[in-house]
Amino acid sequence: MAENNKKPAGPEVVETTDHRVSCDGGGGALGHPKVYMEMAQDDSVQCKYCDRVFVLKK
Secondary structure, three states: OOOOOOOOOOOOEEEEOOOEEEEOOOOHHHOOOOEEEEOOOOOEEEOOOOOOEEEEOO
8 A cells, every 4th residue: 555645735825915815715605705804013814714824925
């Protein structure tokens, strides 16, 4: 039996120029409710539903 040594992929990272972002999980009806997140003084924010990370483009 062959072993699968692949590590699971990390969360998707999306670069943005805005401090306020929205996420619906992508995939249309297969996504999640649309949520809006504010980075405030941080350089990133993570979606609580799908773990997608939004990073402020420098």
